[in-house]
Amino acid sequence: MGRVFEREVIHLNIADFAAAVESLREPSLRGRPVIIAPAGGQRAGVYDMSEEAYQAGVRKNMPLYQARRRCRDAAVLAPQPQRYAQAMARVVRRVMPYSPLIEPGEMDGHLFVDVTGTGRLHGPARDAARRMARQIQRDLGFCPAWAVAANKLVAKVATRLVKPAGQYLVAPGDEAGFLWPLGLDLIPGISRDDLFRLRELNLMTAGQAAGLSPEQLAVIVGRRAGKIHDAVCGIDYSPVSPAGERPDTVSAACGLGSDTNCVSAAEAVLYRLVEKIGAELRSRNRAARRLVMAIDYADGRCCFRQTTLEPPAADDITLFAVCRRLLHKAWVRRVRLFYVYLACPAPVAFQVQRQLFSDPAGVIATRNSLAGAVDRIRHRFGHDAVRPGRVMVVQP
Template structure:
């Protein structure tokens, strides 16, 4: 049976959120970008600003040269994330298979098995569009297709408003006349190589065999070969279920955030903030008698851009010191820019049951002593409060906001 995938896209999501708060901004060129930052770039822009030539990632100084009177608002990432959570609550009534970004206005739903309850996938899309309009004053673009890739291309075709249905079997015909830059996953480097051979449209790229694509793209060739034919078997993966804070049915995540009082690129401050987040996450793990199997660090820069890095923890752990030791190289890997950092987020994934218990034959080892120390600190915190005893590394961070 063909899958039924719905893609909902609230175009220019950050701008749409701000317009709901300040309706007077609607209809004017609007840019979302950090203010007072010398290297600030455009985080989001309205359709009116787009028509004037302003693009995401463009230097804010250049955007100002294009339109000197353009309205500029600083990004409110926490607000966008909260609105995204509220939107997702509306979608859970139709399917548990939901995939979305944290605050980008994109939502995928797999409604393949929901037909008997809610009718055809097109009806579900109409119902969600109506609900978003009534409850949140958003008018999402939507598309229905048999996979995520084709559904996302379809919403790009009808942006900024509209809907599109790609029937099963029509994927290749739908994609054929479209330019290659509409395909999700194709990066600028890929397009440059294809343009060198005068290949600008998807139908033209299909003339290349898999062997020929391997010459240009090496290991990425099989992916490109499938994408230009509308083949995408990837499932709709529930990245974060805001309803019960879980991934899927058996896995969950724990998240900690740190907002710096002043944007910084000081390595010592970043490490101290990281330890504080590790400490918070590991305490939560121990309280729930869990261990973490993977961590992810996301850095939010002053200019609105982000970078991230992920690491598997082997063995899984809830030990502050062990996790922090693994996260230091992870921080260095994610920290790829010289721009100051505004916010740091640490996510712990792949949680599993595992109470802290020392190895029967490892008494006196460094790991055992660390575990005993951490458990002793937990008891002190429970009796005398969180600030009764702290790691020296975190003492200078009282001015920053941590949660």
Template sequence: MDDEGRGGARTGPWAAPVLHADLDAFYAAVEQRDDPRLRGVPVAVGGGVVLAASYEAKRRGVRTAMGGRAALAACPDLVFVRPRFEAYTEASRAVFEIFHATTPQVQGVSIDEAFLDVRGLRRIDAPPVDLAARLRARVRDEVGLPITVGVARTPFLAKVASRVAKPDGLLRVDPDAEDAFLHPLPLEVLWGVGEVTAAKLHVYGLRTAGDVASLPVGVLAGILGPAAGRHLHAVVHGRTPERVVVDRRRSSVGAQRALGRGPHAPADVRAALLGLVDRVGRRLRAGHRTAGTVVLRLRFADYTAATRSRTLPQATASTPELGAAATALLDAAGPLVAARGLTLVGVALTGLAPDTWVQPALPLGGPDAAGLDGALDAVRDRFGAAGVTRASLLHRGEGMAVPLLPE
């Protein structure tokens, strides 16, 4: 009998064929790798806001998205480092090459984590836990970064296993002991249970996955709503999808930059934004994609955030066009930026589509519009008013006369 998944025996080394690989404190780890002076000391990447913190800093109470002053209050010897996104992108690319060398079934989740389905290697390679150990060794030796891997029957359980095993660990969840692993865990460890959901459950004295598992689905639906209640009931009972999704195309591409506390000159913010547009535009073209919408993301000194978007007349991968849309959004948000103080700027491109067939927009507007009008007037003067007409009028029977051209 096959031993893969619930459909067969839930025993044997191949009963848990899904890996979740997650780089540890990624941005901070890259900085510590590249600068020996930072190793073993608390490090935060960012400026006014913490984008990432090393585990030395996390153990002292520093958290992602924490303000710089609060981080220094929690850890006075914290070392702040300006982010180097190009270095992080290069490190991520090297790690993902190792992922794809392990198995073609890779689902990237973010720049620093992915799911790997290795069930197809059953007859030609080592068991999943051995593959995970080999992957960790390769990332450490070839890229110089620590990585944690969870191994389980489903992507959800593998993700939770990697969370429990951090930092720099390896944990396999035996399919026959999933409840014993899952039920003692705090609700906050469960993938998809955020602070709001956990707070609602805490009101009812529910603290662990086991507490939730003891409730009927109808009770959870009453607390969280029908959809969320059914989902969480399935989660705590191990009834989540078993397959890794590898054919889903990315729906967006983005980048952001921490600016630190200002004030910042508008020209400097504009330059930072255009640098981000250069980066995402290059990634867009490398993936043979076009974007239909530009999204501007702003974070302010009072820890609030704002998002603005603009849908383009024509999908494009042109950096000048994308940059023009992004800077127009920034200009429109000028009063908000001035009032709140900007600490982070980001840009995202959405509405992605393949660039196989792209119809460029005709340059019929802008500074050439007057010349176009003059040309159309000249045609009508020579050939009559029906010589040129709008295509939108043709279905109404207007403008159908064909002018006689002079011999």
């Protein structure tokens, strides 16, 4: 038998990535508070911010008008996704010599590298991580935090503790002990709704949640109890995807039966597609950051539209509101429709922020809770046990 290696996963975290890219491009921004937010409206949400703006109280997804009040001397710049994607690609190229298993985030400065079994080539994982960070800083000007652990989840939590530029080593076998005292909001994959339910029972730390059995957790969070129990215990078997591998996509498509120009009928079909995608995302504990729609006209022509969700979402109400706007942007010809395709490329994990500025009234938590309740009813009694009125449309 061949030698079995313990997994060694490096997580690199370039804090405030978009703001860091802009500061490198414009040196006068260094040391100043910087807010990245879409132009054109004070109610636009903050996309990213520098450490100086964070210290002043600015948070991601906070309305821009509120961020300006908290940090009046901040420089406000519009997001440049293409610029951030190019910068992310340059970071990946610096890491590629160390392993073929490299999984970058989506323009967010996060990067997983699986260096299992490469010790004879590159030395211990901690030395490889240190060299990666130094090379990125020397060649590109970024100063990433890094951590080494036995899996992706624990490595990511570790960099959260030491960013913007620290380092952390989690010894193999010490995953549960490392997570034990940490707040549940630091654990990836625990949704806002789950966090609210756990806090209602005074379960604040990973150790407190890990002290419950999966069966006990199921009473609180339902079918996701097993995944959450694994997460708080530091168990994560998900692989690091090979460099260049396309991320998974959640998609659904449906014909309209007969060609139609009835808006309500088209929206009913769209809602069914949203329900399918939303249920699949929630079953994976993922959320949609980007949505792509294609509609086919009866005369054979096709139209594509896409949009980005910030923050990412997985509840049907939010997804349908976004998709409905996409439908009306795509359906601009006075021609009947006969086919609708909807896709969510590269779904992302739920993110729970310490300060939920983006949801002051609890709307997002309520929608997630409702979606979870509908999922549980349908799982027990069948999909047709709950049917929204929107899908029961009779064409004129």
